[in-house]
Structure formats: structure tokens, C-alpha cells
Amino acid sequence: MSTPTTLFDKVWRAHEIHRSESGQSLLWIDRHFVHEGSFHGFNKLGERALPVARPDLTFGIADHYVPTLARDLDGVADPKVRSMIEQLSYNTQRHGVTLFGLDDPRQGIVHVLGPEQGLTQPGLVMVCGDSHTATHGAFGSIAFGIGASEVAHVLATQTLWQTKPKVMRITIDGQLAPGITAKDIALTWIARLGADGARGYAIEYAGEAIRALSMEARLTLCNLSIEGGGRCGMIAPDQTTFDYLRERPWSPKGEAFEQACAYWKTLYSDPSAGFDLEVTLHADEIAPTVTWGVSPEEALPIDQALPDPENISDPAKARQARDSMAYMGLSAGQKLTDIKIDRVFIGSCTNARIEDLRAAASVLAGQKSRVPGMVSPGSTLVKTQAEAEGLDRIFIDAGLEWRHSGCSMCVGMNGDLVASGERCASTTNRNFKGRQGPGARTHLMSPAMVAAAAVSGHLADIRTLSSQASATGVY
Amino acid sequence: MQPFTVLESLGCALPAANVDTDQLIPARFMKEPRSVGYGQFLLYDVRHDEQGAPDPEFILHRAGANDAEVLVSRRNFGAGSSREAAVYALVDYGFRCVIAPSFGDIFASNSVNNGLLPAVVEEDDAERLLTALGDHPAEINVDLVEQRIRVAEVDVPFTVSPVWRTKLLNGWDDIDMTRQHEETITRFAKDYARKFSWASPQPPETNIISKG
Structure with a gap:
């Protein structure tokens, strides 16, 4: 054998x-x-x-x-x-x-x-x-x-x-x-x-x-x-x-x-x-998660609050948390759902496939985004498919821009940038300093969570948003 | 490529963790040809304010930094994007060695391909080196033969993959190395194509020819 x-x-x-x-x-x-x-x-x-x-x-x-x-x-x-x-x-x-x-x-x-x-x-x-x-x-x-x-x-x-x-x-x-x-x-x-x-x-x-x-x-x-x-x-x-x-x-x-x-x-x-x-995790341990800092490791379940560097025993980690919060304009102990956003981006090689657009559209259907934002499908064929399903109308009616496909605002090389100091809820992959533009502040999350943030104007928990929406018959 | 054996130079302390390649060279500079010299873009947004004025306190703007060839930093240096431009920025600035407790995988291979040594030290040793260097460029000795780093009284070991060590010590280039195996490659490719015939891409019947 x-x-x-x-x-x-x-x-x-x-x-x-x-x-x-x-x-x-x-x-x-x-x-x-x-x-x-x-x-x-x-x-x-x-x-x-x-x-x-x-x-x-x-x-x-x-x-x-x-x-x-x-x-x-x-x-x-x-x-x-x-x-x-x-x-x-x-x-x-x-x-x-x-x-x-x-x-x-x-x-x-x-x-x-x-x-x-x-x-x-x-x-x-x-x-x-x-x-x-x-x-x-x-x-x-x-x-x-x-x-x-x-x-x-x-x-x-x-x-x-x-x-x-x-x-x-x-x-x-x-x-x-x-x-x-x-x-x-x-x-x-x-x-x-x-x-x-x-x-x-x-x-x-x-x-x-x-x-x-x-x-x-x-x-x-x-x-x-x-x-x-x-x-x-x-x-x-x-x-x-x-x-x-x-x-x-x-x-x-x-x-x-x-x-x-x-x-x-x-x-x-x-x-x-x-x-x-x-490494083994149980699915029960996984909640809708967002990043709060400038490294993808600085992520927490949406129903939690930012850490307090004073309570972090490892001095290197405490220093990193302080530095990240300073860049992100956030403070210790702040609840994640209290973080107001300026913009949303749905796109990138991480989360711009047809299922991602469907997930975001299902939250945005019949709703208005409280902040500006754009949707860039992962490919031209995804764009065509989304249009055949009417998803483009949902995004446009919600007040978002429906763009062509490309790496776009994930990396900003084509000029699609988040302005300095602006806070963006994004379906992308990197919340590094300056990734979406010099001084830009990025929070990574799933497409449905970005949509939830868009309709709320702040980071939001898709689970409570859906239950509120379904109670009023919107979702 | 210039062989790397013992480097006696100035070192700069960059006491930050997760210095990713987006920070090492912001994306907007990457459409420039290499001939402009990428050193000017190194850590651009970290060491300039929004108006582009240099931060005089930043280590690379201190006296002597232009002659420094060694950078010491914290955990996960060069994480993220595979952009080799991050290495070009360091190399064009004059750096030949970066010392940190860990490196992004792709960054480290890119470094070796450009003659830049990614030297891995224990986390405590990185802190000792950072403290010994202080906030001004200071003398440092990096010995790739003995795999040791010295700053004043601090003398610490470092690790580097043996394959990379050999490449750096000799200044070898991969393409030259590989072309010595041309026959083996040709034989392999022929066998492989027979064994895994479906793995060869089959263009669709109505393949579109894209012009741009």
C-alpha cells in the first residue's frame, strides 16, 4: 500500500x-x-x-x-x-x-x-x-x-x-x-x-x-x-x-x-x-466579522467592541492596537456597530462573483444606501448576468454606482480611490494603511454586511438587520 | 548579481509590525518604469505628509540614512501584495538587507531574486537590535557566512533558507540555473502532456481575439 x-x-x-x-x-x-x-x-x-x-x-x-x-x-x-x-x-x-x-x-x-x-x-x-x-x-x-x-x-x-x-x-x-x-x-x-x-x-x-x-x-x-x-x-x-x-x-x-x-x-x-x-473550528464559533484595524488579523465579530490597549498584556500587540486605532480614527472600547461609514465598495477578486452581488442586492432591494458607493462586478460576464437578473437596478435604485469590471477600488490603481480620512465598508481583501487611497480607512466584511452598512449608515449586524426587515416585510 | 558575504554599513530602525508591501510602495507609483529609480517611492506615504512634505523625524530623513544598507523592523515585514516593486524601492534606495522576526513569503523570495537578504531573527533579538540602533542610523555588521548580526555590544544570530543563502553568497540568478536543466524539462513536458492530456488548455471553438 x-x-x-x-x-x-x-x-x-x-x-x-x-x-x-x-x-x-x-x-x-x-x-x-x-x-x-x-x-x-x-x-x-x-x-x-x-x-x-x-x-x-x-x-x-x-x-x-x-x-x-x-x-x-x-x-x-x-x-x-x-x-x-x-x-x-x-x-x-x-x-x-x-x-x-x-x-x-x-x-x-x-x-x-x-x-x-x-x-x-x-x-x-x-x-x-x-x-x-x-x-x-x-x-x-x-x-x-x-x-x-x-x-x-x-x-x-x-x-x-x-x-x-x-x-x-x-x-x-x-x-x-x-x-x-x-x-x-x-x-x-x-x-x-x-x-x-x-x-x-x-x-x-x-x-x-x-x-x-x-x-x-x-x-x-x-x-x-x-x-x-x-x-x-x-x-x-x-x-x-x-x-x-x-x-x-x-x-x-x-x-x-x-x-x-x-x-x-x-x-x-x-x-x-x-x-x-x-486547526479546527466549529461553525458555531463564526459570526459576521468585520475588521477594525489596518491588518486583516484585526477583525472581530460585529456585535463586539474595539479592544482597550490598556488591557492587552503583550506590549507589542498593545502598541499595534494603539497605532491601528489612531490611523482608523477609532477609540478603545467603541462598539463596532457605532462606527459610521462614508462610503461602500462592492467588488474585487474576493467578493464580486454573482452570488456576492445577489447577497448584497437582497439586502439593498427596496432600500436606499445612506452613503455613496460603487459596485464593480468581478467580470464582464458577471455584470451581464447580474443585469439579466435585474440586480443592477437594485443597486442603482439604492443610490449606488453600477460600474464595469476590474480591480477598481480594492487597490485604486485605475484611479477609483477612497478619499483621505474617508471610511469605507468594503468587500475587498486588504485593510492596509493607504490601500484604497492615501489616508483611506477600510473595513473588510462580506457583501451582505457591506449592504447592511450601506442601508444603516454605520457598521451593522446582518442578523439583526434581517430580522428587523423581515418583521416589517421588507426582506 | 552582486554576491552578499559580509556587510559593514549603517542600519536604520523601523520599529513597526506588519510593514506591508502597500506601505513599502503605494500602488500609484507602480506604473513608473524602473529606470526612474524606485528609491524615491519607498515608504512614501509613511514618511511624507498629505502635501508631500517629508517628515524630518522619520528615520530615512535622518543624517546618514542615505548611506544605510540595512533596515531592522518588526514581525510580518513585507506581507501582502506580491509586488516586486516593494523590493525595487528598498534596493534602489540602497538597502541590501532587511532584518525582521518574520517576512511575507512572496516578499522574501522577491528579495533574494534581487540580492536583498531577508534575515530572520528571534523577536527578542529584533527588539535588542532596534534598541541598539536607536532613532538614528548606526553602524551594523551583517555576516551571511557566519549568520550573525552585530550592533555595538549586541551580537545575535539570524536564519535564512540554505538555498537562498547559497544563491546570495554566489550572486546566482535562477534563469541561468534553470536553463542548465533544459533537457530534463523538455522530457518532463512531453511525459506530462501524454499523462495529463486534458490539462492542456482547449480553446473554445468560438475563441474571441481581443485587441486590447
Whole structure:
């Protein structure tokens, strides 16, 4: 009998080309996504006059810098932003790489587009010059973010040197209560283990609550692996995965799909496989969670109050809490639901898939947002779908802007920014200082919780909001 | 790349945890070509006020900071975005080593690919180094051969993955290393394509050609 093996090890082994004496592995890369920011990588390739080794395994996606007000490059006022999008077109065209560009009806954020198009599949090794590449692990692939030197290396060789990380399993037992989402699972474990709690590990998510998650929710959960410091996050593929992949544009077809499926069904951690670290949470422990500070680890259940640094025994943590509260303009002991907001943003590779928009729209239906805000769907196809379902009307009638798809206000590269000092309830992934713009204050939460904050004008508990709304027959 | 053995230089203390790559270089500067020099963008929003005036109290604006090559900070340095521009900002400013109790994973590999040593020290040792350096750039010795760091009387060990240590000591570059394995790669790719034929992307019949 073969040794019990983890899901991660099964996929890793299938891609190991060579192991050096020092223990580094040279891995085969099945998919490499490049975006506007990958220009450094293309330039490094150019310096050596090397071709792209496997253009058929490389895909270009315009997302980080694209305008969300129009799909017209001429409308981009900043010539440097325009040039970023043009450089991607030039580099992909020159090297014969498929491009999902600004004018493409399939355009979207790379981590929404890949799964949606069926490019993301179980058992693959996938990389992209973006830390949220961990998203694709939701299908049972090893997917991780890389830097520009590594982008150049993959372009030149279709391989990458990696030291094998340790493997940890995060198990969520039981069933999530209504209103509790993948975002809440992620913020809860990160708050508990710390923003570097999974550093040096590949994460496998398992357990009853994970199995019950939709593909979209699994993508959200794996997406946030990096916010806890994980190298990647993955979930063993199952019927939910196979059903999602059937009939996707780039999925294997016919007999090939059946062959693939037979292999994909072998991709799980054997029952007695050993993990370097096991963490178990019960679904009952997870509440709607929001961040209050400037690191994703500074998160709390919505019905709680900010900590008092005076009562934090660890001086480093007390210092960090004071610093975070000063930046966020909050005070010790303040109730989270008392925090007034200036703006909302629904978008990003974390939470802008169709289910996310439906969840936010269900709270906003027939309501007005008390603050301005925008909704940027995760892809142009998600946008089209949402419009077919009438979700765009709900957002517009609530007073929010309905934009095109892109990374938008999650990272502000295209000019969609939160003003200095403004407080934004956001479905994104990073509450870092200045992430959404210099001086911007970000609170991370699920789409329904952002919608709840919008109708309340302050951070709000979706559970009490829904019960109030349903009592008056609105919800 | 320039090999890294022993560095005798000035060190700056940056006593903050979670100095993420968004702080190291704000996103708005990343559309600049590298040739402009990314050092000017390093920690821009941390060390300037909203009008762009430099904070004279900030460590990088103290006398001697321009010659400093070592930065000492707290836990989870370089977390977040995979932007290699964060490393370019440090390297272009003149830094060759960052010392902290832990680093963001991707940041650390990006550092090594640019000859910047991410030296991991115990949390207590990081505090001792920060205290020894104080609020002005001060002399520091980083020895990659012996894996020790010295500031005045403080002498502490550090760790770095053996693979990275070898790369830094020799100034090696990955692409050169990999191309020595070209035959093995070609053989692997052929076997792999046969064994996992469905893993090759199958373009849809009505594939759209995007122009931009």
C-alpha cells in the first residue's frame, strides 16, 4: 500500500521536474496569468532576448488598471494608466499569448475570469504575479502569487523553483448559520492565528462547512489564504467542483472531461495523511466579522467592541492596537456597530462573483444606501448576468454606482480611490494603511454586511438587520 | 548579481509590525518604469505628509540614512501584495538587507531574486537590535557566512533558507540555473502532456481575439 498522502503532496509530486541537492524543487507550471503589472517580467525577458516558452499556457488579462466608467481606452485621462493597458496588449500580441483585454466580453479580474472560463482546474499548478492567485486553489490546484523575477522565469522556462512548504489543515466542523459566509470563516481564522499565522504553510480547508460551500464561496475562502500568510489555499475537488467545470469554455470536452474527472476524483488527502499543523473550528464559533484595524488579523465579530490597549498584556500587540486605532480614527472600547461609514465598495477578486452581488442586492432591494458607493462586478460576464437578473437596478435604485469590471477600488490603481480620512465598508481583501487611497480607512466584511452598512449608515449586524426587515416585510 | 558575504554599513530602525508591501510602495507609483529609480517611492506615504512634505523625524530623513544598507523592523515585514516593486524601492534606495522576526513569503523570495537578504531573527533579538540602533542610523555588521548580526555590544544570530543563502553568497540568478536543466524539462513536458492530456488548455471553438 502506498503511503498516505495529502492533496497538496499529490499535486506537488505530479509537477516536480527535478529536486536540487539543496532541496529546492523545479516545478512544471500549467497556467500562467499575466496582467498589466507583469510588464516588469516581460521587460526582464526582453533584456535577455528570450521568447515566451509556452504561449499556449500563458494568458493575459487586463484588470488592475482598467477604467470602470467606460470600456474605452480613449477615456482614460492618465496617459501612464493607459500605457499600462497598452503594454499588456503589446506584450501578449508580440509573444502570441491569448489576451482577455479591455474590449473582450469575457474580460474580468484574473481570479474571477480563470474559474469562470474553465481555465482553472483541479490538480494544476498555477501562478500569477498577484498574491491573490491562491483563489484558484478552490478547485484543488496549487496556485500562488509570484514576483516579477519569477514571472520572467516562468515566461522563459514554464517552470519555477520552489521550496516545498509545510502543509496545514483548517477544518470547519458543523454548519454555518444563516448570514455567515466564507469571508467570515477567513476573517475568523486569520484573527485567531494572525496575519502571519499560516506563514510557511500550504493550507487545505476541510470539514463539513467547507464541503457545503458553493464554488464561489470556496474561491472567496482560498483567495484570503494569503491574508493569513499562507503560500496557497486549497480544497479537494468534489461533485460541486465537477458540476461547475462541465461546459465551461476552456474545460476539457467529452471523453477528455470524463478522463480528467476520473483523475480529479483521486485528488484528496488520504484519511491517515499527516499534516504539519491541524486547526479546527466549529461553525458555531463564526459570526459576521468585520475588521477594525489596518491588518486583516484585526477583525472581530460585529456585535463586539474595539479592544482597550490598556488591557492587552503583550506590549507589542498593545502598541499595534494603539497605532491601528489612531490611523482608523477609532477609540478603545467603541462598539463596532457605532462606527459610521462614508462610503461602500462592492467588488474585487474576493467578493464580486454573482452570488456576492445577489447577497448584497437582497439586502439593498427596496432600500436606499445612506452613503455613496460603487459596485464593480468581478467580470464582464458577471455584470451581464447580474443585469439579466435585474440586480443592477437594485443597486442603482439604492443610490449606488453600477460600474464595469476590474480591480477598481480594492487597490485604486485605475484611479477609483477612497478619499483621505474617508471610511469605507468594503468587500475587498486588504485593510492596509493607504490601500484604497492615501489616508483611506477600510473595513473588510462580506457583501451582505457591506449592504447592511450601506442601508444603516454605520457598521451593522446582518442578523439583526434581517430580522428587523423581515418583521416589517421588507426582506 | 552582486554576491552578499559580509556587510559593514549603517542600519536604520523601523520599529513597526506588519510593514506591508502597500506601505513599502503605494500602488500609484507602480506604473513608473524602473529606470526612474524606485528609491524615491519607498515608504512614501509613511514618511511624507498629505502635501508631500517629508517628515524630518522619520528615520530615512535622518543624517546618514542615505548611506544605510540595512533596515531592522518588526514581525510580518513585507506581507501582502506580491509586488516586486516593494523590493525595487528598498534596493534602489540602497538597502541590501532587511532584518525582521518574520517576512511575507512572496516578499522574501522577491528579495533574494534581487540580492536583498531577508534575515530572520528571534523577536527578542529584533527588539535588542532596534534598541541598539536607536532613532538614528548606526553602524551594523551583517555576516551571511557566519549568520550573525552585530550592533555595538549586541551580537545575535539570524536564519535564512540554505538555498537562498547559497544563491546570495554566489550572486546566482535562477534563469541561468534553470536553463542548465533544459533537457530534463523538455522530457518532463512531453511525459506530462501524454499523462495529463486534458490539462492542456482547449480553446473554445468560438475563441474571441481581443485587441486590447
